[in-house]
Every structure is written in structure tokens, then in C-alpha cells.
Amino acid sequence: MTPRARASGLATALAALLSTPAAAAAPPGGAAPAGAPETAAPDASVALGEEVVVIGQRVGPLDSADVVTSVDILGGEVIQGQSTAEPLELLRRVPAVYVESFNQGIINADVGLRGFNTQGDVAHTKLLIDGIPSSHHVGLPDMKAVFPLEIERMEVVKGTNDPRYGLNNVAGNIHVITRKAGSERIARLVAGSFWTVEPQVLVATEHDALSQTYFAGYRGSDNYRDHARTDRVAGSAKWFYEPSRGLRVGLILRGMLLDADAPGYLSAADARARPTASPAHAATDGGRQTTLHASVHLDHELTQGLSWQLKGYGQAFLRDRWVKFDPDLDQQLRAENDRQYGAISVLTYRARDPRALGLTVAWGVDYQLQDNRTQRIPTIDRQRQGAAFRDEDFALHAAGSYVQASASPIKPIKLVAALRADRLAGAGGFLEQPEGEAARRVDHDLNDYGFIWQPKASVMVTPVKGQRLYANYGRTFQIGTGKGAYAVQGAPLDPSINDGWEIGYRSSVFPWITSHVAYWEQRASGEVRDKGDGSGDAENVGETMRRGFDVELTLRPFGFLSVWGAFSRAISEQVEPGPALAANKGKELDHVPSFSAKGGVDVRPVQELLVSLFCYAQGDYYLNKENLTEENGSRKVGDYVVINASAAYDVTEALSVGVEVNNLLDRSYDTSIWYKDFGAAGAQHNPGNARSAYVTGTLSF
Template identity: 40%
Template structure:
């Protein structure tokens, strides 16, 4: 791959890491104790499985292997002292963390982990839909071709105007240039091992796009198990998923194939998806290192059903308007990454990842009958490098000390073109962008436990950005704004009051820059990045052996937020973003999870939030004190799993949200409120075979996604009631 030269900031960071590694190598190895967790299911009540955490192997080694795979398990043991504020839903296999980088569970506060048992048996059109089960997460459903939806949290909406969540897949950055998440479509549910969602501003590991937090999707790795799933269901849905791992000696390899074909709930909504992935790793435990290659490919060809008026969406939700008859989109993404990690000695380790992402999207879309059809083409290639080192010395003055530092660099080359079209035939071009965006960041953080019950995590991240923009139609070239070095200090504290309760607080700063042309100096004055400063305080407690919960209050303030201007029917468009002004977001999160018995588990999450404009842009004085569009006042989710009999399992889950304003003066009627429930019934026919009936939107409740811009609006109905039958085979 061809990489640009990193900036002096990155070179200095690499030199600092080299010096740190030399100091570590000179340290005498010391035995490490403390936070080792066995590679088994997580120990919190929420994570205690109703079914085994590991699929049956080809060669059962105990009498227990003759039992059905979803047989009840023992009740959870009494918990140890709370050392984090993490909540886990579903079964998660946790690796030992007495070595290597700091575990996300130990460093950050509002962390939620969705385990494989909650993900792999789901059947969704797109994988972002799985985040409806995550506490405090807003899922926005456009349901338009390949641009079908997104997720977000902490008072940022999923409109695409401000994409505030950093997405990673197996630790590899996976956003497009505007912060969108097209690479998430490439990971089908059966391939997922877990999703870790970090909400807030106190994660120093990532910079660009990490405005409100991040989500890391971890996929299957190693093992010799295989699993296949075949599904048929409503709206012509047909799906096949196949995952297989082989592990022998020092070598491991994993493969996945996913195919999904559907006619869609609405007319003119057909979609055809194909996903392929492979992982190859070589491990030398005797020498203390591991090397691997991962590769991923996804293609989606979809029709677009178009936006309706509110009356049409409520009365005839399944129709497609005539003006959208020739709208469609096609998307291809690929990701290749090299992984290398190891240790210098018993107390120090390192990890390096290098990757190349490619994203192509062609979309023909007409947003309203009064508008014109556009062809929107995006072609992006991102190359990057991440490296980190950790050191766990033994000291006399603290119970535990861990030091970690890292660098991240990404080089983007992006092309964006737009045309006026009639029935997908070009008539004129009104955008031709060719631009580079380079970013380099360095961070250092520490975990300090002066006593066993107290964890203090100070951190600092520095970011530098550079690039050049070519407006080919105008014949102009612009340099990126001189953002300088963006400083992002952070601090987290967790204190275990008792073995059953801990309190925590954190403070941190993240940043936002414009996307597309708005990151480049098209005017005389220089713009600074918008600084997003947030804090949070909360408590995680376990009042009963079977019940745990977390309650927190949070705020985030941005100095000069920018948001993408839709300009849906105004052609030619002026560019990309407009200034929102100084903003404030705040909210309360409450989560409860209970393992009532080895066969019964429930959980519920409620988030109250508000996003307001404190000081508006001078051109929009009427937005002062108003709410930011498409941010619902509350988010709610919950579920219940019940083992009805040794071979039968019932699951019920649901999610919903409050209404939101459609524009920033808050004069247009609110929309978007909904609540829906889903259920599944699973029959474990044998150790290897199971059958599942899944019903979504059980009550057939109607939900309308809505947008509004410059006097125009559009509504897209969510799917009605649907049913799916799946046969799963473990081998």
C-alpha cells in the first residue's frame, strides 16, 4: 500500500514509544497478579448464560456434552469487589488481562458489552439494528437502499449530520470520511463474538470521530467449532450464514460466508447482500509474539423505496412513490489488516496493526417529487497504523500500576462526485471533489491503584490533522485549516465502596472538525476544531446477589459544533456543513439486570437526554435555547430470557424512543416516537441442531422515521410485523 509520510508529531511519538520500550526491556521481570480472569463467561449476573458460552466441539470430553446446548447452568457465584462500572448482556468469553493493553472494562466508565449469545441468533437486514439491544443507544432507520441506518448515543442523532461514534472492527478503525459506518454492514450477526460500547469522552485510545465514544465489534477467532444458520421469513427473506474455525498447533484460521436476499417491507425495496471474511494467525507462545492477517469483503445491491408524506406513511406505509421508481444504490467495502503483538518480558507488551479500507458507493436518489434525481458517488481509500505499548511494573507505593502509550495515524484519499440525472442518466455534474485527509495522534494513560478499592486513570491525547482539497469543477485547491495540535486531557476515577457497590466519575475532552470541503480553508479566517468537553458521575451497585444496576448523570458541551447541511433538493449544493453553535447535551442513564435463577434473566435500560443550542450561529438567532433536531427525549430497551424446559427457550425484548423536533427552531411538529417488541422461541433438538421462530414488531406498531430541511420533509415507515424461521447447526 502507498502511505504518505507521517507528521513530525507521529515521528516524535514513535521515538517516545521506542524509548519507553527500551526502559521496559531493562526492567526486571516480576510476577503479576490482580486482574486475571479465566477465559470463561463474564462473572456478573447479567452475563451468566442460559446456555453454554462455548459451542460443542467435535470431540465431547465429558458426560455433560450429551445434554442439550441450552440446558440450564449453575447460578452465579457471589461477586468479588467491584473494580469497574461495566455492564454485560449475554455470554462473553473474557481473556486474561494480567498482561498486554489495558482492558476496556477496567479503564472506562459507561461501558456496555453485548455478548455472542445476544447477537449470533439475531436475523437483521443490517447489523446496526443489533444495537437496539444496547443501553442508551439511538438507532436511526432510514430504510433507503444501502444507506439504511446508523446508530449513535449521548444526545447525538444518527442523521449523518454529525456522526459522533468511532467504529472499530477487531480493533481496526472503520468509519468513512464523514464518520459514517458502512463497514458495519460487512459483519453478520453469526460472526460476532461481542460488541463493546464506550459512551463518553474519557477514552484516550482514539481521536478522530471519537466525539461521544466508540463501538468495537469483535469477531470470532480461533477454535475448531463451526456454526451454520439458514433462515426464511417475511417479505421474501432468505439468509445463509456459515462460520468455521480451525486451530492446530501454532496456526488458527477462521472463515465466514453470509448471504441475505430480501424483497423488503415496502415496494421497490429489494436488497441483495454478500459478506466474506477470513482470518489467519500464527502464534508463538514460547517466543511471546503473534502475527495475523484479516480480510473482509461486502457487497450490497439495493433498490430505494423513497420517502413519503406523513399521510401516505400513516395510511399506506408499504407503497413506494412513483418519483422513486428508478432510485437504487450499490455499495462495496473491503478491509485488509495486519496484526502483530507480543511481549518484551513478563511486565511489558506491545501491539501493532496496519490496515487498508476501501469504500465505494453509488446512489441514485430523489428525495421528493419536487426535487430532481441525483447520482452520488463516493470512492474512499483509508490506510492506517496503530501501535501501543504497555508496562506493568511492581511498585511499593501502589497496589497496581499500569502505563500505556500509543500512536495512531491514518491517511485518507477520497473522491466524491454528484450529478443531476433523469432515470439514472447523467445530465450535468455539480460536484467533483478529490481530497486527502491525514491524521496523527499520540496518547498516554495510566491505571493507578494506590489501594485495592481505588482506581485512578489519567490520560492525555494529542491530535494533528493535515490535508489538501481539490475542487475539480471550480479548478481550486485548498489546504486544511490549521487546527494545530488538538489537546485532549482525560481523567477517570472508580472507587469500590463495598464489594457490591462502586462509585465513579470521569472528565474528558474530544473534538470535531468539518467533513468534506468544510475541513479546508475556503475562507480567509482560520477555524479551530470544536472541542467537546464532557463529564459523568455514577454508581454501579449489586443490592442483591441476583441483581445489579448502574445509574449515572452526564453532560457534554461543544464550543462550536458543525453539522452537515442536507440541501436535499437545492442543487447545486454549496458544500457540506453549517455552524450549529455552542451546544450542551445532558442526560441520566439507568440500567438494571437480573439473573433471577439459572433459567431466568431480565434487563432494562432507560436514558433521559436533551441536546440544546446554547449560543447559536449569528445567522440563525431563532435557534437560541432550542433543541437539536432528531434527538429523542428518552431511549428505552429491555428483555427477558426464560428457559421454559431443557429444550425450549423463550426470549422477549423491545426498544423505543420519545419524540423529537425535526428542525432547530422547534416549530415543526415532533415525530419519531415509538416502542416495539420482538420475541423468539428456540427448540434445541440435539447438541448440534436447533430451530428458532423469531417474530419482530410483535404488536405491528408503526414507526415513522422523519427528516425536515428547508421546508421539505419526508417519512420512511419501519417494517411491520414479520416472522422468520431458522435452522442452526453447530459442528
């Protein structure tokens, strides 16, 4: 990718976006937050489904708790006490979110939301860390650079009516907010099964107008399966300066190094008979990843009621992965150099005059450049054996803008409307080898998607305090990832337009019970998926339909007891797959669990002791879009139930100890199953961990 091509793409995207009258003339919007939150919610340990109560006048952008849709906030108290091999697994506690753990070195997990799968072939959920996008160029979320102790809270917004984000915000978004203020010094050590050791240290100080936060963490573990050793170290430094009440500037630096072996996959029989085994052909599989991040943050209250938030960032995901799927296939090095640069600006106006009916207006503009190089190179035992057989160098420029507004024309009713527009540009060079010809590099421009318009609207009615009925509509979009987004075919793929709506009810009339129920639907005009054949290209599987319902309930009958549970049902369907895939019409999309259920019991018999039980279950799913494999026929697979238990005791105000037992009943199950239709075809299984135990010590000093 030449500098001229990159500059041309940037100019095209920005000029096209700024020349449109949408930002000035579009209907104002705002079901969702205007810009990522920088400060903590009033209660950083909000329970799932609990409403966030704000006292006094708000300043700055809205946050996720203001979105008129299904939103769950996972508080730091729940997060920081956990130990997970992959940070994305923390999201297992969030209703309607399902997580698939691959356990393949640097390729470790993916999350699913609103009936989308966890195979990485569809970019459907946007991940942000401190307001900065944190997904690879193919849309896969990456949380490896943060550890539990550093996380203040996690916010999950589900559905299509959040206008803050464009690219990859198809079914919702996940926002991870880390600690960046206060005065505290905390050290935590986790040790346990599979020779796992995880020390973490966080030091935060505030002096006059300057706050500083430093974090360092390491996790080393042999893990459950053979040849699965991982070593991950991460650190961050954050400086925020607040010279006046209305001005705050900050700098965040973050880095992560990961070195991991990969145990490979097993057949169904071997997964049950020898779940810890690693096949011989995977003996040198594994990988390395480096993540680097720098971002600047500005929050400025320009005048009373008018605030501006600006973020700028640069980051890199550098990955080398060696993988050999079969004894008869060659090992290959999959090298990725993924660099991203961007800026996010949000201007928010909050009317102070009571006669303004609670009017809030926000205007946001965001831009991201993805500068990517991906290669696949033949290797033997990690030694290169020739030139790359797949070599792609491409850039993508994504520019978007939205306006949103909300108001309450009469006291119990809140109306919200928004309009977002996105414009994409880019170009790249791709190594191609037509049949019978020598390999050559061919340049292609990004598909011309034009302006992608996304209207959104919602209404919320509060008949009495503590009861809220809401409904929303929104449009999002999806494009191909990597090579699949570029005009490499005779008929370029159009963007997939996703239209979704939701109706829900949330109740917290009494302090001892809160509940939430919602029904939703989402229809895609032409879903784009990675082919999965190693070509890096994408295919359009046609019109798809997803629908389902979510139920959440939290009970606190006594001060020492809390019981919560959540159940989500999702149904996905290939409505009109087109002539080429006509046989798939009416069949389900693959790797979408039929349900996700989770619940917990927290008991505090004395103030110093907390005992918890957590259960996670998911339903079965099909392994491919044909809903038929030679091995399993038309049978679904992948359902399981796992129960975890933990206890934490405050020895003193400064020292606490804990114990955690995962898979308490020692059940056999698979955290990942996928169908390989190349080489030796068949289902590939990754067994979940057997019963494991960990002890934790936490010291405040």
C-alpha cells in the same frame, strides 16, 4: 490529489506529532483500554451491565471493560440469534444507544449516542471492527461487511474519557469483535417475511500454532416496502499464528458486495395510509457498495509485564447511489471512492511487584490517511446526463498519540489519568462555480487546527466487593467532514472542543441483581454540522450542551428467569448559537429522542428451550434546529414502541431451531423522519416494518 500533496501532508502530520514532548512528558493516562482487544473477554456472552471478572494476571492492552465510564458489552449469544436488515440495528439492545433506520438502499441506518443525532450531519461515534476504524470519511459507521453469526461481542464505551481514539471519538466508541479462534463449524439459515433468505457459514480450525477462521454470508430480501430489494454478500478469512506464548501474528481479509433498491420517502399521510408504497419518482433510486479490507495484527509480550500491539490496515468503501427526492428535481448519482490506510501501535506496561500499587502505563500512537473522491452527477434513470456538478478529491492525515496510567494508592481507590494529542493535515481539490463564472477546480489545504490536546481523568472507589462508585472527566474534539474540514471559507472553522464529565454507580453485590446508574454532561465549544444543502460544506451552530442520565437493571430471581431493563434521558440545547442563529438560543438540537427505553424477559422453562420478549421504545424529537416546521409547528414527532418475541429450541447438541416475530403487536410507526427544506419542503417519512416472522435453523457439524 497529487502524490506530492499526500506525502507532504503525511510528513507534516507525523513530524509535528513526533516533535511534541507530549508523548514523553505529558501526565500519564489511562481511564480507557490501550489498544483494541484481540482476545475474548473471560465470558463472551456478558450480560448488559455485568462486570467482567478477570482471574489471574492480565497481559496485553486493556480492553473496554476496564474503562472507568459507562460501558456495555453485548455478548455473542444475544447477537448471533438475531436477524436484521442492517447490522447496526443490533445495537438497539444496548442501553442509551438509539438507532435510526432510513431503509434507503445502501444508506440504511445510523446510531446515536449521548444526545447526538442520527442524521449523519455530525460525526460523533467511532466504530471499530477488530480494532480497525470502520467509518466513512464523513464519520458514518459502516458494519455491512459483518453478519451476526461472525460477531463474538460488541463493546460500547460512552463518554469523553477514552484516550485510545481521536478523530470521530466525540461521544464514545463502538467496538465489534469477530470470531477468530477455536475449532467449530456452524451453518445457519434464516428465512421469513418479505421473501427474506439469510444463509451463514462459519468454519474455524486450530492446529498446533495456527488458527484459521472462514466466514461467508448472504442476505436477500424484498423488505417491507415496495422497490426495496436488497442483496448483500460478505466473506472473511482470518489466519493467526502463535509460535510461542508471547507472540501472535495475524492477517484478516474481508469483503462485501451490496446491491439495493431505494423506496424513497413518503408524506405523513401516505406513510399511514400506504406504508408499503414507493413514490413514482423513486422508481430507479438505489445503489451499489463494495467494501474491501485487509489488516495485519501483531501481539508480542516483550518481557514480563511489557507488551506491544501493532495493527496495520488498508480498506476501501466504494459507493454509487442514485437518488431523486422530488418529481421536479433531477436524479443524481452520488459516487464515493473512500480509501483508508493506517497503523495503530500500543505499548503497555503492567507492574508485577505488589509494591507498585497496581500500576499500568500505556503509550499509543495511531495514524490514518483518508484518500477520498466524491462526485455528484446528473442522471435520468441511472444514465449520466453530463459532467459532475460537485467533484471533490481530497486527503486527510490524522496522527495521534496518548499516554495513560492507572494505579491504586490505597486498596479501594483506583486513579486514572491520560493525555492525548492529535494533529491533522491535508489538502484537496474542489469544483467551485462562483456566481456568473465558469466552474473551476480550486485547491484548498485542511484547516490548521494545530495540536488538539485532550486531558482525561477518572477515579473509582470500591467500598465493598460488588459496589463501585466512579467519576470521570474527559475532552474530545470534532471537526467538519468532507469539504467542511478545509479552508474554503474566509473564516475557517475551529475544531469543536467537547468537555464532558460523568458520575455513576454500579452494583452487583448479589448474583441475582445488577444495576447501574449514571449522570453525565457534555459541552461543545462550537459544534460543526453538515449544512445539509447539498454543498458538502459545514456550519458552526455555536456552543451546545447535552446532559442526561442512564439507568440499567438486571434481575435473575430464579435460574430459569432473567429480566432486564434500561432507561436513558437526554436533553440537548443550543446554548450560544451566535449572532447569525440567535433565534435558536435555548432550543433543542434536532433528531435527539427525548428518551430511549428497552427491556427484555428471558425464560428457560427447560434446558433446551429459551423464550424471549424484547421491547424497544424511544421518545419524540424536533425535525430541525429551529424547532419549528410549517407542517408540524413546534410539535415533536418520532416516538414509538415496538415489541419483539422469539423462541429457540435445541433439538440435539448439533441442531437448534428458532422462531422470531418482530413488531408483535403490528404497530404503525416511522423508523426515520427528516425535514427536507429544498424542493418541495416537508417532512419525509420511512414507515417501519409491519409484523414479520422468521424461522432459523442452526447446525454444528
